[in-house]
Amino acid sequence: xxxxxxxxxxxxxxxxxxxxxxxxxxxxxxxxxxxxxxxxxxxxxxxxxxxxxxxxxxxxxxxxxxxxxxxxxxxxxxxxxxxxxxxxxxxxxxxxxxxxxxxxxxxxxxxxxxxxxxxxxxxxxxxxxxxxxxxxxxxxxxxxxxxxxxxxxxxxxxxxxxxxxxxxxxxxxxxxxxxxxxxxxxxxxxxxxxxxxx
Amino acid sequence: xxxxxxxxxxxxxxxxxxxxxxxxxxxxxxxxxxxxxxxxxxxxxxxxxxxxxxxxxxxxxxxxxxxxxxxxxxxxxxxxxxxxxxxxxxxxxxxxxxxxxxxxxxxxxxxxxxxxxxxxxxxxxxxxxxxxxxxxxxxxxxxxxxxxxxxxxxxxxxxxxxxxxxxxxxxxxxxxxxxxxxxxxxxxxxxxxxxxxx
Numbered sequence: 001x002x003x004x005x006x007x008x009x010x011x012x013x014x015x016x017x018x019x020x021x022x023x024x025x026x027x028x029x030x031x032x033x034x035x036x037x038x039x040x041x042x043x044x045x046x047x048x049x050x051x052x053x054x055x056x057x058x059x060x061x062x063x064x065x066x067x068x069x070x071x072x073x074x075x076x077x078x079x080x081x082x083x084x085x086x087x088x089x090x091x092x093x094x095x096x097x098x099x100x101x102x103x104x105x106x107x108x109x110x111x112x113x114x115x116x117x118x119x120x121x122x123x124x125x126x127x128x129x130x131x132x133x134x135x136x137x138x139x140x141x142x143x144x145x146x147x148x149x150x151x152x153x154x155x156x157x158x159x160x161x162x163x164x165x166x167x168x169x170x171x172x173x174x175x176x177x178x179x180x181x182x183x184x185x186x187x188x189x190x191x192x193x194x195x196x197x198x
Numbered sequence: 199x200x201x202x203x204x205x206x207x208x209x210x211x212x213x214x215x216x217x218x219x220x221x222x223x224x225x226x227x228x229x230x231x232x233x234x235x236x237x238x239x240x241x242x243x244x245x246x247x248x249x250x251x252x253x254x255x256x257x258x259x260x261x262x263x264x265x266x267x268x269x270x271x272x273x274x275x276x277x278x279x280x281x282x283x284x285x286x287x288x289x290x291x292x293x294x295x296x297x298x299x300x301x302x303x304x305x306x307x308x309x310x311x312x313x314x315x316x317x318x319x320x321x322x323x324x325x326x327x328x329x330x331x332x333x334x335x336x337x338x339x340x341x342x343x344x345x346x347x348x349x350x351x352x353x354x355x356x357x358x359x360x361x362x363x364x365x366x367x368x369x370x371x372x373x374x375x376x377x378x379x380x381x382x383x384x385x386x387x388x389x390x391x392x393x394x395x396x
Contacts, residue, residue: 036251042264043244049237054285059275066240067268074261087252 010123010156010176012184019190019198020131026194027136028085033195035080036090037125038073041155042066044118052111057165061158068151079144095197096121098186102179109175112167116176119159120183121197126152128196208321208354208374210382217388217396218329224392225339226283228330231393233278234288235323236271239353240264242316250309255363259356266349277342293395294319296384300377307373310365314374317357318381319395324350326394 023030045066049059080087099121103113126149133146163172191198221228243264247257278285297319301311324347331344361370389396 039244039247039251043248046237046241046244050241053234053237053287056285059285060272063268063272063275067265070261070265070268074258077257077261087254087257089251 010120010160010180011127012180013188015124015128015131015187016190019128019187020135022190022194022198023128023132024135024137027138027141028083029090029194030132030196031076031079031083032085032088033090035073035076035087036092037196038069038076040096041122041125042069042073045069048114048118055166058162061162065155065158068155072148072151075144075148079141090195091193093191093193093195093198095186095191095195099179099183102182108166112163112172112175113179115159115163115166116172116179119156119163119176120179122152122156122159124183124187125196126156208318208358208378209325210378211386213322213326213329213385214388217326217385218333220388220392220396221326221330221394222333222335225334225336226281227288227392228394229274229277229281230283230286231288233271233274233285234290235394236267236274238294239320239323240267240271243267246312246316253364256360259360263353263356266353270346270349273342273346277339288393289391291389291391291393291396293384293389293393297377297381300380306364310361310370310373311377313357313361313364314370314377315381317354317361317374318377320350320354320357322381322385323394324354 045062048062049066052058077087099117103117104110129145129152130149133142133149136142136145163176187197243260246260247264250256275285297315301315302308327343327350328347331340331347334340334343361374385395
């Protein structure tokens with residue numbers, strides 16, 4: 001794909017060109033899904049804070065992330081408003097639910113898997129918003145996507161740093177390798193409905 | 199009670215003096231519980247946004263509230279940090295769970311009851327933080343409580359306005375009257391563990 005963001009750190013494979021074509025042909029739907037993604041990202045940060053209320057570094061860092069995701073949610077909703085797209089429910093792609101089945105239930109690996117899974121989701125969002133920022137034919141919207149990219153990169157960095165705070169480096173790297181393979185496999189067949197993670 | 203905030207709008211009865219004595223004798227515990235309350239308030243706002251994703255006025259107003267609650271959560275956590283109180287789980291008082299049993303499950307009354315219940319919780323927080331702002335013997339901490347009061351008042355106003363956006367005024371008033379009675383009844387016996395809503 002003609003992209004300067006060939007491959008983001010954590011990700012095993014780059015997004016296929018078919019996704020970009022699908023997304024560019026459905027910009028309104030992608031914006032609506034993006035709104036849902038930002039709300040879900042805020043919800044994910046908050047869920048960690050509810051589940052691990054005494055993990056001070058986690059609570060402190062994810063409070064800031066939740067605030068930023070809500071800010072992005074508000075910004076995406078302003079874009080929807082300007083384009084006359086009403087807020088509406090949207091069936092999610094299988095991406096998130098499939099990833100979640102790979103989170104091992106017992107602690108402490110549940111925390112490890114959840115942090116790495118969230119890091120991967122943020123890394124993929126970062127890559128795909130970057131592609132939209134480069135290829136979106138509407139200059140203002142492209143600029144908006146580029147403005148979000150820096151934060152998304154910070155976000156997946158924070159989830160990685162939190163994993164590194166609570167777990168051994170070699171344990172993290174092995175599990176990240178496994179989950180990154182799962183993540184790339186899920187996206188290897190383009191989901192027919194246009195979504196950020198189709 | 200010697201208070202200029204004798205009775206807040208929505209509430210049926212004022213907080214009894216016994217609560218203030220209990221709280222002032224346990225300022226550290228009250229701060230820790232307050233941290234949990236702010237996180238739960240952010241979570242409550244976000245839950246509404248997840249449950250009613252296409253209700254634009256609700257989504258817009260509660261995005262702002264969730265952001266503000268997270269800001270307060272962060273501020274309370276800084277107070278904990280300064281006082282050397284570690285973040286820790288805390289058993290909640292029966293207040294929230296008991297109130298929730300009065301939310302009728304079917305829509306649309308579920309939304310009405312949830313909005314009014316949350317308005318009542320915010321109104322009670324407003325009243326009690328106000329009491330701490332007046333009576334806390336530590337001037338800096340008292341000032342902090344007073345600084346939060348204005349927001350808390352706005353918050354219960356927002357939940358009331360949202361009820362007013364989606365329901366008839368007379369329906370709201372009747373249900374508010376019922377739930378406010380429940381709310382006051384729950385607090386009529388002081389919970390033995392010091393909490394914001396003991």
